[in-house]
Amino acid sequence: MNVGFIGTGTMGTLLIEALITSGALDPKQISVSNRTLAKAEALAARYPGLRAVHSNAEAAADCELLFLCVKPLEFHKVVGDIASVVCPGQLVVSITSPVMISLLEQRLPCKIAKMIPSITNSVWSGATLCIYGSRVAEEDKDKLESLLKHISQPLRIEESFTRIVSDISSCGPAFFAFLLEQFVKAAVEETGIERGEAVRVASEMLLGTGLLLTEGGLTPEQIQKRVAVPGGITAQALELLRQDTAGVFGRLIRTTHDKYNEDVEKIGEMFGEP
Template identity: 40%
Template structure:
C-alpha cells in the first residue's frame, strides 16, 4: 500500500526520514507533495525512489494511507479541496493536535486517525500520541500501530489529555533543550570551561540519563537520590532549583493550554461554517 504525505515541512520530513531509516516503508511506497514543490523534490533527491505528486489530490488518488502534515488552520480548506477524492477505504492521518478525530470524521467519509509525533521519532525513539476514529477498522488500527511502532512508542490517548500529553511528548524536547542550553551558557559564562566542552559534557550526560531510564536502572526519583548525597554539592544546586522553579512548569502548562484553547476555537469556527 502506498503512503502519502501532504506537507514536507519539519514534521512531515521527520516522519518520512524516520519511516525510511527504520525500514517501515520503502522509498517507492511514498508519494509526497508540498505547497512549495521544491521542498518535496529536495527530499526526492535524497531518496530517489520517492514519488513527488503535483498536488494533494494526486496523493489521495494514489495512496491508501494519507498523512496530513500541514498547519492546523490549513486542514479544513484542504479537506474541502480534496472532498471529491476520499473513499471509505482511505485512512486519513492528521498530525495536528487542535483538530479532533470527530471533526475530521464529520468532514470526510474515510477512516480517521490523529497521530501527534515528536522530533524524537527521527531517532526512532520517543512517543507518538494516537487517537483512532470510530470508523477505523481493526485492520486499519493494526496497520497504523505497526507502522508507528517502527519509529516510536505509540501511546493511545483520550481527547481530554491531548494538550498536556503533547506538551510532554512533543513540546518537551524543545523545553528541555532550552533548559540544557541555559545550563551550558551559565557554565561557560561563570567558569573557565568553554561552551564547546560544556556542550559535549552536557550532551553525554543527557544521553546517559536517558539510557539509565530506558534500561529501567533507576526511576527519576531514585536517580536523584543516588546523585544527591545529603549535605553534598548536588543538594545545594537542587535547593536553588526548588526555589527558582516553583510554579514555572505550572505557568508553562497554563500558557500552552491557553494557546491550545484559542486554536481549538478557531478550528471549531472553520469546521462549523
C-alpha cells in the same frame, strides 16, 4: 502499502525521512504533495522513487494511509481538496493536535486517526502519540503502529489528553534543550570551560539519564535520591532549583493550553462549528 503525505514542512519531512531511513517504507511507496511543489520535488530528488505530485487530491488517491502534515489553519483547504477523493477503506492520519477527530469524521468518509510525532523520531526514538476515531478497527491501529514502531514507541492516548501529552513528548525536547543550554551557558560563564566540551558532557549526561529512566527502571525521584547525598553539594543545589522554579512548569502548561484552545476555536470557526 501505498502511503500519501500532504505537507512537507518540518514534521512532515521528518516523518518521511525517518520512515525511509529506518526501512519502514520504500520511497516507491510514497506520494507527496505540498503547497510549494518544489519542496516535494526536492524530497523526490533525495529519495529516488518517491513521487512528488501536483495536487492534494492526487496524493490522497489510491493510498491506504494518508498523513496530513499541515498547519492548523491550512486544514480547511486540504479537507476540501480531498473530500471527494478519499474512500471509506482509507486511514487518514492528522499530525496536528488542535484539529479534532470528530470534525474530520464529519467531513471525510474515511477512517480518521491523529498522531503526534516528536523530533526524537528522527533518530528512531521517543514516542508517537496515537488517537483513534470511531471508524478505526483494531487491525487499522495495528497497521499504523507497526509502521511507527520503526521510528518510535507508539502510545495510545485519549484525545482529551492530547495537549498535555504533546507538551511532554513533542514540546519536551525543546524545553529540556533550553534548560540544558542555560546549564551550559552558566558553566561557561562561571568557570571558563570550553562550550563545546560542556555541551558534549551535558549531552551524554542527558542521554544517560534517559536510559536510567527507561532501561534502568528508575523514577525521577529515585535518581535524585541516589545522586543527592543529604547535606551534600547536589542536595543543596536541588533545594535552590526547587525554590527558583516553583510554579514555572504550571505556567508553562497553562501557556501551551491557552494557545491550543485558541487554535481549536479558530479551526472550528473556519469549519463553521458553533
